[in-house]
Structures are given as C-alpha cells and as structure tokens.
Amino acid sequence: MTSMxxxxxxxxxxxxxxxxxxxxxxxxxxxxxxxxxxxxATALIAVCSLTVLVPLYxxxxxxxxxxxxxxxxxxxxxxxxxxxxxxxxxxxxxxxxQALANTAFITVGxxxxxxxxxxxxxxxxxxxxxxxxxxxxxxxxxxxxxIPFPIIxxxxxxxxxxLGLDNQVGMIILYTIYGLSxxxxxxxxxxxxxPIELEEAARVDGASTWRVFxxxxxxxxxxxxxxxxxxxxxxxxxxxxxxxxVLTDPGAxxxxxxxxxxxxxxxxxxxxxxxxxxxxxxxxxxxxxFSQRWVISGVTRGSIK
Amino acid sequence: MTxxxxxxxxxxxxxxxxxxxxxxxGTKRAASAYYWMVWPAVIAFAAFHTLPDIVGIFFSFTNYxxxxxxxxxxxxxxxxxxxxxxxxxAYGFSFLFAxxxxxxxxxFSLAIALGLNAKIKARNFWRGVxxxxxxxxxxxxxxxxxFFFSNSLPKILAGIPVFADNILTxxxxxxxxxxxxxxxxxxxxxxxxxLSGLQTIPVEMYEAASLDGASSWRQFRSITxxxxxxxxxxxxxxxxxxxxxxxxxxxxxxxxxxxxSTESVTLLIFRGGFSGGEFAYQTxxxxxxxxVITIVSLFQFRVLQRREADF
Numbered sequence: 276m277t278s279m280x281x282x283x284x285x286x287x288x289x290x291x292x293x294x295x296x297x298x299x300x301x302x303x304x305x306x307x308x309x310x311x312x313x314x315x316a317t318a319l320i321a322v323c324s325l326t327v328l329v330p331l332y333x334x335x336x337x338x339x340x341x342x343x344x345x346x347x348x349x350x351x352x353x354x355x356x357x358x359x360x361x362x363x364x365x366x367x368x369x370x371x372x373q374a375l376a377n378t379a380f381i382t383v384g385x386x387x388x389x390x391x392x393x394x395x396x397x398x399x400x401x402x403x404x405x406x407x408x409x410x411x412x413x414x415x416x417x418x419x420x421x422i423p424f425p426i427i428x429x430x431x432x433x434x435x436x437x438l439g440l441d442n443q444v445g446m447i448i449l450y451t452i453y454g455l456s457x458x459x460x461x462x463x464x465x466x467x468x469x470p471i472e473l474e475e476a477a478r479v480d481g482a483s484t485w486r487v488f489x490x491x492x493x494x495x496x497x498x499x500x501x502x503x504x505x506x507x508x509x510x511x512x513x514x515x516x517x518x519x520x521v522l523t524d525p526g527a528x529x530x531x532x533x534x535x536x537x538x539x540x541x542x543x544x545x546x547x548x549x550x551x552x553x554x555x556x557x558x559x560x561x562x563x564x565f566s567q568r569w570v571i572s573g574v575t576r577g578s579i580k
Numbered sequence: 581m582t583x584x585x586x587x588x589x590x591x592x593x594x595x596x597x598x599x600x601x602x603x604x605x606g607t608k609r610a611a612s613a614y615y616w617m618v619w620p621a622v623i624a625f626a627a628f629h630t631l632p633d634i635v636g637i638f639f640s641f642t643n644y645x646x647x648x649x650x651x652x653x654x655x656x657x658x659x660x661x662x663x664x665x666x667x668x669x670a671y672g673f674s675f676l677f678a679x680x681x682x683x684x685x686x687x688f689s690l691a692i693a694l695g696l697n698a699k700i701k702a703r704n705f706w707r708g709v710x711x712x713x714x715x716x717x718x719x720x721x722x723x724x725x726x727f728f729f730s731n732s733l734p735k736i737l738a739g740i741p742v743f744a745d746n747i748l749t750x751x752x753x754x755x756x757x758x759x760x761x762x763x764x765x766x767x768x769x770x771x772x773x774x775l776s777g778l779q780t781i782p783v784e785m786y787e788a789a790s791l792d793g794a795s796s797w798r799q800f801r802s803i804t805x806x807x808x809x810x811x812x813x814x815x816x817x818x819x820x821x822x823x824x825x826x827x828x829x830x831x832x833x834x835x836x837x838x839x840x841s842t843e844s845v846t847l848l849i850f851r852g853g854f855s856g857g858e859f860a861y862q863t864x865x866x867x868x869x870x871x872v873i874t875i876v877s878l879f880q881f882r883v884l885q886r887r888e889a890d891f
Contacts, residue, residue, distance in 0.1 A: 513715075
C-alpha cells in the first residue's frame with residue numbers, strides 16, 4: 276500500500292493513519308467484550324448450522340457412493356466402499372476442464388476489468404459530484420440498479436449475437452458493464468472519505484489526474500477493490516441466467532451451465548452427477564475456506580457505508 | 581473542504597507548474613481527464629444496458645416473434661397480458677413466493693445474526709459457516725436439494741403423505757420446497773448485513789438496560805430493532821426485489837412444474853421469449869414487471885423508512 280513514488284512526509288502519516296485504523300479497532304473490539312460466554316447461544320448456533328452443513332455432507336457422501344448403495348438407502352449413509360471413479364466419469368462426461376477454463380477465464384477477466392474500470396469512473400464521479408454532468412452520470416448509472424435483468428434479457432441476446440459477443444469475451448464485457456452501477460455506489464462513498472489534500476500535494480508536484488489516480492487513489496482503494504473483487508468473482512463464477520441466454524457455443528459453457536445441460540443426460544445417475552456438482556463448487560469453496568475472514572470483512576465493508 | 585477551497589489554499593502558496601495549473605483553473609469545468617474517465621463507461625453502459633431497454637420497449641408495441649416480419653400492434657400486447665391466465669398465475673406465484681421467502685429470510689437471518697453477535701465460542705468459525713451458501717452456485721446446490729426432496733425425504737418421512745410422494749411433484753406444495761432452497765441461500769448474505777448492523781450498537785446500551793431491569797425481549801424491541809432499522813429496511817427491500825425475479829432455484833427443483841404451478845415471471849419471460857415465439861409479448865410482460873418491481877420497492881422504502889423514523 277505504501278509503494279508510492281512521490282510521497283510527502285505528511286502524506287505518509289496520513290497513509291499510516293488510514294491503514295492502522297481498522298487494525299486498532301479490531302483489537303479494541305476483542306478487548307471490550309467482557310461478557311460471559313453464552314453457552315445457550317453457542318449450542319443454538321451450532322445446531323442451526325446443520326442446515327448449512329447437511330446439504331454439503333449429502334453432496335459429498337452421494338458423490339462417493341456406487342449407484343447400488345444409493346438406491347438401497349436415503350442417501351445419508353456413509354459410502355462403503357468408496358467409488359472414486361464417479362469423479363473421473365463426471366470429469367469426462369461434462370467436459371469439466373473446458374467448463375472450468377471457461378468459468379475461470381470469464382471470472383478473472385470480469386474481476387480485472389471491473390477493478391480497472393469501475394474505480395476510475397467512481398473516482399471521476401466522486402471528485403466532481405458537485406458538477407451537474409457528473410451528478411447526472413452518477414444517477415444515470417445508479418438508476419440501473421432498479422432495472423431487473425428480465426427486461427433487457429430478450430433484446431440483449433439479439434444484440435450480443437449480432438455483435439458476435441455471444442462468447443466468453445462478451446460475458447466479460449457484460450459483467451463489467453452491469454456491475455458498474457453497484458460498484459460505483461460502493462467506491463464513491465469511500466473515495467469521498469479520502470482527504471483531497473493527499474491529491475493536492477501530488478498535483479503541486481505536477482502530477483496529472485491520471486497519475487494521481489494511479490499512484491495515490493488506486494493504492495488507497497485496496498479495501499474497496501477487495502470488496503468489489505469478491506462480489507464480482509462470486510457473481511461471475513456462479514451466475515446462471517446470463518450464460519444461459521447469451522452463450523450459444525457449447526464449447527463456451529460455464530460450470531453452472533454445464534451442470535444444467537448435463538442434468539438431463541445424468542438422468543438417475545445421481546452419483547456421477549453429484550461428483551460433477553462437487554467439482555463445480557469446489558474451486559470457490561476451497562478459496563473461501565482459506566480466505567474466509569478476508570472475504571466476510573470484504574463483503575461487510577460493501578454493505579455498510 | 582471542497583475542491584475549490586483546497587485548490588485556492590494551495591494555489592496561493594506555490595506557483596503551480598503549467599500542467600497542474602490547468603487543472604486548478606477549472607473551477608467551472610472539470611479537468612478534461614475526468615471526462616475521459618467517465619465517457620467510455622457512459623457509452624458502454626448506454627450501448628449494453630440502455631439500448632436493450634429501449635429496444636425492448638419499442639418491440640413491446642409490435643407483434644415481433646423473435647424472427648421474421650413484424651407490425652405495430654399498439655397496446656394490444658399489454659391488454660392481452662391482463663387477460664392471460666398463465667401470466668396472472670406467474671405473477672401470483674412470484675408474489676406469494678417472494679413475500680413468504682422475504683419474511684422467512686429476514687426472520688431467520690436476524691435470529692442467527694443475534695446468536696452470532698452474542699458472546700459465543702468460535703464465533704468467527706460459525707460466522708464463516710453461515711456464509712458458505714452465498715459462495716455456492718444456487719443452481720448447483722439446488723440439484724443437491726432436488727435429490728434430497730425427491731429421493732431422501734420420501735424415505736425419511738415416509739409417514740407424511742406430502743413428503744412421501746415427493747413434494748416437488750405436488751401441485752399445491754411444490755413452491756414451499758423452492759422457498760426452502762431460496763431462503764437457505766439468501767440468509768447467508770442477510771446474516772452478514774444484520775451482523776454488521778448489530779455490531780454498531782454499543783454493548784453499554786444493553787448493560788444500562790439490564791441494570792434497569794429490562795428483559796431480553798424488551799431489550800430487543802426497544803434497543804436492538806430500532807437501531808438496526810436501516811439494515812432491516814435494506815434487507816427487506818433487497819430480498820423482496822431479488823425473490824420476485826426468482827429463476828435459478830426453480831430451474832434446479834421443479835422447472836416450473838408440475839404443470840405451470842411454480843412458473844415465475846422471469847421463467848415465463850425466458851420460456852415464452854426464447855422458445856415460445858412470443859418475443860414482443862414477453863418484452864411487454866417484462867416492461868410491466870419492471871414497473872411492478874419499481875412500485876413495490878419504492879412503496880416498501882416509504883413504509884419502512886417512516887416506521888424507522890417513528891422510534
């Protein structure tokens with residue numbers, strides 16, 4: 276965060292204050308809580324969490340069974356013997372590597388483009404919000420939050436196929452553009468809390484607006500970049516309706532779309548289907564397990580302004 | 581401090597270099613760089629969001645089937661919508677579903693958030709667990725639920741007729757299974773919003789209240805709920821708006837069936853528009869749907885915010 280080339284001393288102090296604040300607060304919160312441990316609440320929370328964990332448990336055990344084991348039981352019994360071939364079957368039948376590559380490409384592309392574009396637009400809007408043109412643009416983009424996707428769905432499909440954007444690149448463009456409304460909302464509130472003096476120091480040294488953004492504002496936006504990045508990533512990875520209507524080439528299928536297409540083909544072949552579901556959910560789930568606190572704090576930051 | 585004030589205070593101190601000077605002199609007009617930052621986004625947004633909107637509204641006044649020739653038909657698409665049983669049923673289902681799911685989501689997630697906000701063991705771990713549904717594709721986990729409803733439940737609850745015969749094929753009750761799946765996922769995000777709301781309330785307030793002898797319920801009613809009013813509003817508005825457009829959970833569980841008993845408006849627009857040759861008719865439906873959702877959202881904001889202010 277402090278990798279800036281032309282920093283005045285007071286600027287660095289400001290930076291320290293900004294980066295240190297959340298750390299201090301978290302520390303304080305832990306110290307403040309002198310209440311006694313509430314065991315009733317702990318037990319209740321633990322029991323209720325089964326509603327989340329049981330479907331995941333079911334997904335895992337069914338994916339490891341043989342079809343015979345499945346027909347004889349309710350599905351919840353532990354698999355014996357374990358049938359790992361389900362995963363190999365699912366891998367080839369859903370053409371998993373291709374779907375994974377498509378989803379990863381779309382997700383990474385959307386996140387990168389979203390971070391690069393939304394932050395620039397939000398910066399320009401936040402610093403000029405008192406000017407009618409920028410205020411107008413702000414509300415124009417924000418108004419789109421009220422327009423549900425079904426409205427534009429049918430004409431959009433015509434448009435993307437005419438423009439040749441009914442593919443992965445088209446998806447990246449659409450996620451970047453449709454995310455703009457919410458992202459600008461998230462970014463501008465934060466940018467307006469960044470003291471303008473930080474920029475002025477650089478401007479005195481002759482830095483252009485673009486340079487100010489690149490070297491001062493963008494690094495300071497890291498917490499919001501995390502928030503926007505997480506929201507975009509989860510959206511692009513899991514979205515179903517947009518790939519369903521926009522993508523036409525079977526080779527462009529995303530993971531959720533592949534599950535949908537092969538659902539009919541699996542028929543009652545539940546064990547292989549479940550292996551396929553698990554593989555579709557696994558990448559994001561694994562990333563989440565290792566970055567859980569970071570993800571939740573990122574999402575929380577986006578929801579309170 | 582506004583930009584102009586900041587500009588004046590710095591400009592008087594140092595003779596600015598030429599480039600920066602141009603930035604500062606623009607008290608009326610912003611630096612051109614700002615316009616360059618905004619224009620491409622506006623153009624892209626207009627091309628991929630506003631244009632489809634306008635095209636959709638335009639075709640809603642025609643009889644375009646999605647292919648071939650078309651003619652203007654005035655308002656007849658709109659008039660026919662109100663006489664179409666399938667459309668009315670889709671609206672009925674969407675509203676029933678959305679209202680029930682919104683109530684359940686907010687009740688459950690507020691309760692869970694209260695539990696997570698209490699001093700419990702391994703709080704961060706549980707908080708992490710409850711957020712898991714948010715990062716799963718609802719369609720994919722929905723297929724797991726579909727197996728659960730159609731294969732596991734009939735065996736586990738063989739004594740209860742509704743479950744024994746596979747609830748997903750039950751004309752009357754299939755929608756409740758969709759509610760279960762949708763609420764299951766929506767709670768994850770709602771819990772996080774409520775939790776961040778609860779954490780803004782200082783612990784001292786509860787200490788003072790319990791010293792005055794206020795019961796837990798009284799504390800919730802008089803302190804907690806009023807203070808998280810804004811979070812309640814945003815959660816209710818967002819969840820109702822999201823649930824009205826339900827699509828993925830239906831595809832995963834019932835595909836609109838049995839018959840068309842669980843067909844939502846979004847599913848109807850999708851089906852009629854893409855495979856039913858009803859492009860113009862369903863865009864008219866979409867325009868009506870947009871108006872309905874906007875009215876509902878604004879109405880909610882008014883009612884909920886007035887109630888917030890009462891406290």
